[in-house]
Amino acid sequence: MKICVVGLGLLGGSxxxxxxxxxxxxxxxxxxxDEEHARQALDLGIADELAGFxxxxxxxxxxxxxxxxDELVKQARASLDIIREDAVxxxxxxxxxxxxxxxxxxxxxxxxxxxxxxxxxxDSGPRAAFAELLPGKMIILCDHDLTDNSALESxxxxxxxxxxxxEHMPSAAHDMHIAYVSHLxxxxxxxxxxxxxxxxxxxxxxxxxxxxxxxxxxxxxxSSPDMWTPIFEQNRENISEAIGKYxxxxxxxxxMLDSDNGKAMxxxxxxxxxxxxxxxxx
Amino acid sequence: MKICVVGLGLLGGSxxxxxxxxxxxxxxxxxxxDEEHARQALDLGIADELAGFxxxxxxxxxxxxxxxxDELVKQARASLDIIREDAVxxxxxxxxxxxxxxxxxxxxxxxxxxxxxxxxxxDSGPRAAFAELLPGKMIILCDHDLTDNSALESxxxxxxxxxxxxEHMPSAAHDMHIAYVSHLxxxxxxxxxxxxxxxxxxxxxxxxxxxxxxxxxxxxxxSSPDMWTPIFEQNRENISEAIGKYxxxxxxxxxMLDSDNGKAMxxxxxxxxxxxxxxxxx
Numbered sequence: 001m002k003i004c005v006v007g008l009g010l011l012g013g014s015x016x017x018x019x020x021x022x023x024x025x026x027x028x029x030x031x032x033x034d035e036e037h038a039r040q041a042l043d044l045g046i047a048d049e050l051a052g053f054x055x056x057x058x059x060x061x062x063x064x065x066x067x068x069x070d071e072l073v074k075q076a077r078a079s080l081d082i083i084r085e086d087a088v089x090x091x092x093x094x095x096x097x098x099x100x101x102x103x104x105x106x107x108x109x110x111x112x113x114x115x116x117x118x119x120x121x122x123d124s125g126p127r128a129a130f131a132e133l134l135p136g137k138m139i140i141l142c143d144h145d146l147t148d149n150s151a152l153e154s155x156x157x158x159x160x161x162x163x164x165x166x167e168h169m170p171s172a173a174h175d176m177h178i179a180y181v182s183h184l185x186x187x188x189x190x191x192x193x194x195x196x197x198x199x200x201x202x203x204x205x206x207x208x209x210x211x212x213x214x215x216x217x218x219x220x221x222x223s224s225p226d227m228w229t230p231i232f233e234q235n236r237e238n239i240s241e242a243i244g245k246y247x248x249x250x251x252x253x254x255x256m257l258d259s260d261n262g263k264a265m266x267x268x269x270x271x272x273x274x275x276x277x278x279x280x281x282x
Numbered sequence: 283m284k285i286c287v288v289g290l291g292l293l294g295g296s297x298x299x300x301x302x303x304x305x306x307x308x309x310x311x312x313x314x315x316d317e318e319h320a321r322q323a324l325d326l327g328i329a330d331e332l333a334g335f336x337x338x339x340x341x342x343x344x345x346x347x348x349x350x351x352d353e354l355v356k357q358a359r360a361s362l363d364i365i366r367e368d369a370v371x372x373x374x375x376x377x378x379x380x381x382x383x384x385x386x387x388x389x390x391x392x393x394x395x396x397x398x399x400x401x402x403x404x405d406s407g408p409r410a411a412f413a414e415l416l417p418g419k420m421i422i423l424c425d426h427d428l429t430d431n432s433a434l435e436s437x438x439x440x441x442x443x444x445x446x447x448x449e450h451m452p453s454a455a456h457d458m459h460i461a462y463v464s465h466l467x468x469x470x471x472x473x474x475x476x477x478x479x480x481x482x483x484x485x486x487x488x489x490x491x492x493x494x495x496x497x498x499x500x501x502x503x504x505s506s507p508d509m510w511t512p513i514f515e516q517n518r519e520n521i522s523e524a525i526g527k528y529x530x531x532x533x534x535x536x537x538m539l540d541s542d543n544g545k546a547m548x549x550x551x552x553x554x555x556x557x558x559x560x561x562x563x564x
Contacts, residue, residue, distance in 0.1 A: 118491055190554050194531045209420070216501050
């Protein structure tokens with residue numbers, strides 16, 4: 001099977017490495033407009049060979065799009081224009097409504113599948129990729145009723161070989177929920193990093209006093225602006241609502257603190273402790 | 283050496299386990315008003331024997347106070363009242379101004395040392411304790427010029443045996459910086475958890491869509507309200523300022539988002555990426 005991976009960074013690279021670790025009959029053609037990244041990907045065994053976008057996409061059975069979400073929207077349509085008749089295109093982007101809208105009226109819409117793997121790290125580029133990133137993780141397929149059965153089956157088959165857990169969701173619902181459960185986390189982390197960097201101009205205090213708690217809450221503030229700016233732009237309304245609700249919670253907590261209402265703070269924390277149970281799926 | 287550990291939870295328990303792992307001549311007397319925790323601590327090898335507060339504190343060379351910070355303030359004075367003449371008392375609390383104020387006029391102030399280890403997890407109680415928590419971590423000693431040299435030396439000697447890295451800081455400066463670098467992280471995390479729990483009443487979406495990013499930013503929202511309420515109360519003014527600054531950063535980001543200012547969002551994230559370098563101490 002010939003697979004074209006467009007975007008050889010953390011996600012595209014990890015998808016390819018995960019698949020190649022299965023030792024199946026997969027030939028990966030890598031596409032990346034960053035020549036340095038493309039060369040690294042070849043060296044790291046992410047791709048068997050490199051090609052330009054048209055050359056790579058037009059000759060493969062499966063096309064995986066793993067670029068920033070503003071590029072994805074253009075590449076999804078461009079891929080459908082040139083793929084082989086029985087080929088399938090799917091993306092790994094963090095927003096799903098705009099890409100689905102972009103291909104909605106394409107005559108070959110049935111050969112496209114919108115997908116979002118719930119996996120990542122704060123690092124980016126081919127060197128951040130690793131074979132273990134995707135296996136065992138959730139992947140959400142959106143609006144899959146608009147995808148031909150044969151195309152859907154071939155993608156799901158690949159994902160299951162990678163031991164990913166498949167869930168389905170409408171793209172609009174996906175974007176609303178993911179604004180709260182992922183995009184807001186990134187903004188809370190960037191804002192925390194900005195607050196501390198602004199206050200602690202003598203960085204030595206950060207270095208001395210930062211423990212695992214700060215590390216953990218600020219980790220996502222190391223994420224790539226090139227990747228996240230278009231995500232925030234594409235999911236603007238949902239994220240704006242989520243930040244607004246988050247600010248309300250912080251203001252409510254500040255009010256409890258300022259009025260020295262220890263009982264209210266205790267109750268707020270006790271109720272929020274429920275997140276432990278929810279994340280375990282109890 | 284006889285060491286009395288008051289509060290046999292995550293920190294007190296880990297201090298004791300770390301010390302006992304050195305196989306030195308340490309006899310640990312454990313004190314905990316929670317009888318279930320006290321029994322667990324004995325079973326887990328955290329303490330050699332159990333005692334009441336007065337009985338334990340009055341017979342030891344070193345007294346370590348590791349209870350919530352509202353109890354610490356009372357126990358610090360109460361310990362100084364009853365320790366042996368050459369004994370030393372130190373605490374492991376996350377706030378330092380109030381405990382230093384509480385012992386300021388005690389005739390035996392010189393036998394007390396205020397300490398804050400930069401270490402912890404979101405778990406609590408004796409079962410959360412482990413010998414590896416403290417070794418290699420930073421510990422901040424506050425207002426140490428008010429501690430007798432002999433008392434200071436005996437604590438620093440113990441901390442160095444545990445391979446902790448010792449730093450010094452005035453208690454007021456400690457409380458201001460730690461509000462930003464630790465306490466704010468906890469509040470950002472609790473507010474995030476509360477926002478998502480409020481929105482996602484169908485918890486299934488959290489479970490399906492929560493990845494490592496959400497896990498990491500919300501981890502501290504599992505922390506103990508019994509421990510954190512008094513910390514927030516004792517460091518109220520610094521924390522209130524920190525939350526205020528954090529809300530300002532979030533509002534600024536929301537403004538960039540609402541006005542679709544991708545360039546500003548990109549710059550904000552790019553600048554905040556500097557936290558990666560700062561945390562590495564580069």
